[in-house]
Amino acid sequence: xxxxxxSVPAMVSSTLKYLVLMAAGVxxxxxxxxxxxxxxxxxxxxxxxxxxxxxxxxxxxNYIDVARVVPLVRSYFNSLLVTGLTVAGLLFTSSLCxxxxxxxxxxxxxxLFLLVLASMMIPFFVTLIPVFYIVxxxxxxxxxxxxxxxxxxxxxxxxxMRQFILDIPDELIDAARIDGASExxxxxxxxxxxxxxxxxxxxxxxxxxxxxxxxxPLLVVQSRELFTVPLALxxxxxxxxxxxxxxxxxxxxxxxxxxxMIVFIALQRYFVKGIALTGLKG
Amino acid sequence: MSRKLAETxxxxxSGLMRPWGRSGLFxxxxxxxxLFVSPAxxxxxxxxxxxxxxxxxxxxxxxxxxxxxxxxxxxxxxxYRYLLTKDSVFQRAxxxxxxxxxxxxxxxxxxxxxxxxxxxxxxxxxxxxxxxFFLPIVTAPLALGMMWATLLNKNYGLIxxxxxxxxxxxxxxxxxxxxxxxxxxxxxxxxYVGYYIIIYLAGLQGIPQEYYDAAAVDGANAWQxxxxxxxxxxxxxLLFIVVxxxxxxxxxxxxVFAATTGLAGETSGGGPAGSTMVVMLHMYNTAFKFxxxxxxxxxxxxxxxxxxxxxxxxxxxxxxxx
Numbered sequence: 001x002x003x004x005x006x007s008v009p010a011m012v013s014s015t016l017k018y019l020v021l022m023a024a025g026v027x028x029x030x031x032x033x034x035x036x037x038x039x040x041x042x043x044x045x046x047x048x049x050x051x052x053x054x055x056x057x058x059x060x061x062n063y064i065d066v067a068r069v070v071p072l073v074r075s076y077f078n079s080l081l082v083t084g085l086t087v088a089g090l091l092f093t094s095s096l097c098x099x100x101x102x103x104x105x106x107x108x109x110x111x112l113f114l115l116v117l118a119s120m121m122i123p124f125f126v127t128l129i130p131v132f133y134i135v136x137x138x139x140x141x142x143x144x145x146x147x148x149x150x151x152x153x154x155x156x157x158x159x160x161m162r163q164f165i166l167d168i169p170d171e172l173i174d175a176a177r178i179d180g181a182s183e184x185x186x187x188x189x190x191x192x193x194x195x196x197x198x199x200x201x202x203x204x205x206x207x208x209x210x211x212x213x214x215x216x217p218l219l220v221v222q223s224r225e226l227f228t229v230p231l232a233l234x235x236x237x238x239x240x241x242x243x244x245x246x247x248x249x250x251x252x253x254x255x256x257x258x259x260x261m262i263v264f265i266a267l268q269r270y271f272v273k274g275i276a277l278t279g280l281k282g
Numbered sequence: 283m284s285r286k287l288a289e290t291x292x293x294x295x296s297g298l299m300r301p302w303g304r305s306g307l308f309x310x311x312x313x314x315x316x317l318f319v320s321p322a323x324x325x326x327x328x329x330x331x332x333x334x335x336x337x338x339x340x341x342x343x344x345x346x347x348x349x350x351x352x353x354x355x356x357x358x359x360x361x362y363r364y365l366l367t368k369d370s371v372f373q374r375a376x377x378x379x380x381x382x383x384x385x386x387x388x389x390x391x392x393x394x395x396x397x398x399x400x401x402x403x404x405x406x407x408x409x410x411x412x413x414x415f416f417l418p419i420v421t422a423p424l425a426l427g428m429m430w431a432t433l434l435n436k437n438y439g440l441i442x443x444x445x446x447x448x449x450x451x452x453x454x455x456x457x458x459x460x461x462x463x464x465x466x467x468x469x470x471x472x473x474y475v476g477y478y479i480i481i482y483l484a485g486l487q488g489i490p491q492e493y494y495d496a497a498a499v500d501g502a503n504a505w506q507x508x509x510x511x512x513x514x515x516x517x518x519x520l521l522f523i524v525v526x527x528x529x530x531x532x533x534x535x536x537x538v539f540a541a542t543t544g545l546a547g548e549t550s551g552g553g554p555a556g557s558t559m560v561v562m563l564h565m566y567n568t569a570f571k572f573x574x575x576x577x578x579x580x581x582x583x584x585x586x587x588x589x590x591x592x593x594x595x596x597x598x599x600x601x602x603x604x
Contacts, residue, residue: 017400021411024397027472028414031429034440038432050443097322104315105308112323117290119330123589125533125562126582129340129569130333133347153325183314212422214536219570230424237428237540243438250432253425264420268413271420272480 039063039251046246062251069239069248071224072255075232080259082147082217082228083210087203089152094202098161099191103173113162119155132219146220147228151210157202164198165191197270204267208260229256341580346573354576361580372581374556375564378463382560383531386470391524393471394478395516399508401479402486412483415476423473427540430469431456456541459557466558469537478523485519486512525596529589535562561585 038046040058045051067073100106101113131150140146168191176186192199214230221231236252239245264271341361343354365372401411418426433440434455442452456462489512497507542558543551550567552559561581569578 017403017405020400021405025411025414028417028476030440031426031433031472032417034433035429047438049438050446051438051440053440093322093325096318100315100318104311104318106312106315109315112319115323115326115331119326122330122334123529123533123586125565126337126586127330127333128565128582129575129579130336131329133336134328134333136347149325150329153322153329155326155330158322183311183318187318208420212420212424214422214424214539215566230422233422233424233428234540238543243435246432246435246438249428253428257421257425260420260422261417264416265413268416272416272484 035250035254035257038247039254041247043244043247047243059247062247063255066236066248066251066255070232070236070252071227072229072232072252074225075227075229076255078147078226079211079229082144083207085144085148086151086210087206089148090154090157090206091199091203093153094157094161095165095192095195095199096187097158098163099165099187101158101162102165102168103170103191116155116158120159128215128219135220141220142222142226144226147217147226150216151213154202154206157206160202161195161198164195168194200267200270201273204263204271207263208271211260211263232256337579337582340575341583343576345575347569347575348573357576361576362584365577365580365584369577371556371559371564372561375552375559375561376584378552378558379532379534379560379562381463382467382470382534383528385467386474386531387524387527389467389471390475390478390527391520393475394523395482397475397479398482398486399512401483412476412480415479417476418473419476421473423536424540426469426473427537430465430472431541434465457554459553459555462542462554462558466534466538466541469541470531470534473537474527478527481519481523482516485516489515521597525593528592528596532585532589532592533562534560535566538563 037054039062040060041052041055041062042059045055097116101109101116135141135146135150138145140149172190172194173186176190181189212230213228214234217228217231218234221227224235227235233252233256236249340354342357342359344357344360345351345354397415401408405411434442436442436452436454436457439455441455445452454461456465493511493515494507497511502510538558538560539551542553550563550571552563562585565578565581565585568574568581
């Protein structure tokens with residue numbers, strides 16, 4: 001294809017466009033740049049006036065030092081465990097329930113489905129105090145159950161899975177039944193593998209929100225052994241408000257943001273779709 | 283998208299009346315279906331439906347979380363009356379939350395559209411730019427709050443350093459009652475602008491190119507085709523963005539908590555001098571620092587009602603102009 005020659009106004013507008021993009025890009029990256037840069041500085045460097053842009057010698061040991069101040073390794077493990085189990089549980093309950101709503105006829109189905117739709121309209125904060133009380137009564141405060149179980153259901157997840165499974169042809173299910181497959185086996189071996197894209201959308205979305213969640217763990221967890229990554233960050237924040245601790249704070253922050261970014265970059269396509277679909281919540 | 287939801291609700295409603303056969307096979311499958319829905323339905327009843335009813339009930343009682351439930355003293359509307367007439371922190375929080383929501387959503391509605399229009403033109407490595415705008419969304423609000431708090435540090439922050447280099451006066455930012463809320467809004471704008479961009483982009487890419495071609499044949503300029511094609515066709519997307527983000531913004535907590543608690547001995551956050559106190563933070567303090575559950579749940583109910591009303595108004599306003 002022959003290259004189209006640009007007229008002068010077109011060239012001006014094109015240059016302008018990239019300039020605006022570049023400025024926006026600097027704005028977007030600035031906090032991340034500062035986070036990484038400051039995380040490698042010495043305590044003197046972060047409090048120097050004016051502050052340097054880059055560390056003279058990268059202090060990689062900051063990343064080890066920060067793990068001594070707060071239980072970062074342990075909270076990483078906790079966060080991975082809590083997030084992994086929450087996402088797995090959520091995908092399981094949502095797909096199983098969505099499957100039943102999409103492909104079975106049973107008395108009370110529509111009443112139950114209305115219940116799900118109604119739950120989608122309820123914001124998290126309205127139920128916060130009662131859920132805390134229920135979790136407390138069940139003896140789940142300050143243990144993994146309290147961190148994980150309230151998160152393993154999502155009305156929105158059920159709705160999303162139902163919509164997706166509706167489009168899976170009934171013939172596949174009937175054929176499996178003729179071959180003598182049990183109903184659960186139909187779910188496990190036919191529905192689940194065919195629901196990949198919906199599961200990826202729901203899963204990536206939920207991974208990031210659970211990984212980043214702060215208020216709920218703040219309420220449920222008291223002991224440091226159960227800290228999730230945001231709680232460790234918060235304790236790092238209150239450990240040293242003064243500027244001479246900024247390098248440690250930023251090292252902790254840098255470590256904390258990595259998993260969500262990996263999931264996002266790997267599953268970007270599904271994640272973006274998930275964002276567009278959250279409109280169903282409103 | 284909300285229309286799709288409405289359709290689903292109406293089919294479900296009409297389905298409620300449907301007669302219902304009962305062969306043995308049918309009943310066996312129904313049992314399986316009950317088994318399949320039960321984990322999710324039980325969890326929903328336990329963690330959503332039950333709690334919302336409980337919230338309304340607690341909000342008309344005095345309760346400290348420890349007292350046995352049957353012995354909660356009935357308060358009538360006392361909690362609501364207290365919040366709306368006596369609790370100046372709550373009123374301040376409500377005002378701040380409104381300012382935060384209106385400014386944050388307003389700025390991003392415009393900024394996001396500009397960003398999406400820019401990214402929708404011929405651009406090299408669009409995925410790169412898109413990812414860039416998206417990074418803040420996947421980052422924990424707490425982490426972002428911490429990053430910005432360091433950047434905006436009055437003495438050692440990079441921003442003040444840049445201002446000094448440009449021979450502008452350094453600003454107190456988060457430590458000034460006059461600037462703190464604006465800083466929080468700025469952080470939220472930074473965090474969510476990519477979200478708006480993505481959704482606008484999806485909307486823009488759904489507009490057929492033929493419309494623009496036809497308009498160009500008729501001699502329309504870029505501004506005219508934007509005003510008469512792009513904007514009207516983006517209305518559903520606009521509605522969606524404004525409604526969902528208003529709902530989200532009214533519940534702001536993490537960023538305020540990260541950027542304002544602990545500063546200069548402020549243990550309850552929302553400082554300096556209450557200038558960044560928001561409803562969720564006040565609710566958190568009331569419930570889990572002072573154990574006044576009745577008042578805290580009443581705040582939840584008030585916010586819930588506000589969200590409900592605002593959503594209805596926005597849906598009405600944005601749909602009417604069609």
